[in-house]
Amino acid sequence: MSDRRPTSVHIREVGPRDGFQNEPELISTPDKIRLIEMLSRAGYKRIEVASFVRPDVLPQLADGEEVLRGIRIPDDVELMVLIPNTRGLDRALSVRDRFHAASIFVSASETHNQKNINRAVEETLSDNEVMARRILAEGLKLDAVIATSFGCPYEGKVPLDRVLGIAERYAEMGATEIGFGDTTGMANPGYACEFFAAALERLPGIELTAHFHNTRGQGLANAYAALEVGVDSFESSFGELGGCPVPAGSTGNIATEDLASMFEEMGVDTGLDLDAVIAAAREAQAVLGRTLTSHSIIAGPVDWTGTLASH
Structure with missing residues (x-):
């Protein structure tokens, strides 16, 4: 065990935004509200619930204001929204009292930045x-996300510097949390160690969040590698929903339930009720x-009681 391994971690659930946005069939607003409320009762302290991208560009998330007005969640759950541009911020601030943190982003x-947001x-x-x-003037927490932090399918390896x-x-802008996205699943455990060891040294006092994709089956291994060098903040999506629409195949x-299961089995506290997360993922499966x-979803939590032996 690494002496830098945290004994507890924060996991932000991003399924209601990052997960839903990739679904081709529109999910109804009541279904979104119901799923978010299920998640909010699973022990999460952070949930990403909406994105204020132009509705014609991303119809799946066009109901962000309605979702935020409709959800009823515990007072201690921080809700975050993704803000793509000034127009999106104007929309978000129309429901300013319904969320706590706003996330800005770049590739x-x-x-990738040009193909993703045409800038x-x-x-x-x-x-x-x-x-x-x-x-910040609105008194909101400022988060920032850097996509393609570990590699880009168009440019190859993105320089760490x-x-x-x-x-x-x-x-310098005032972000207190910065997320690093493995947007198209190009990270590997060795580089995840190198990357976060350098980031932790260079960005003292900033919460660094690991956001890995499982595109090539290395997501959990990369999360483990980040944990071992001291990362204690992660993002994941229930049901393994989501991905990146640019390029296809990403x-x-x-899956939050897989990540939480791995950490809990290692003795790392997530604060999550794994059964409740799995129940929400199964409900999402039914909705979709x-x-x-x-x-x-298939295997359920690890059962150390040996109850199957009696059957």
């Missing part, structure tokens, strides 16, 4: 600076009408 890869990285960062000032330089700019966030890919 570390110039090509240059520097243009995006300049707009982020304006939004950051407004977000470039990613951390962007992170430092976000810290499927699969880590298709089989989801998380292992824990």
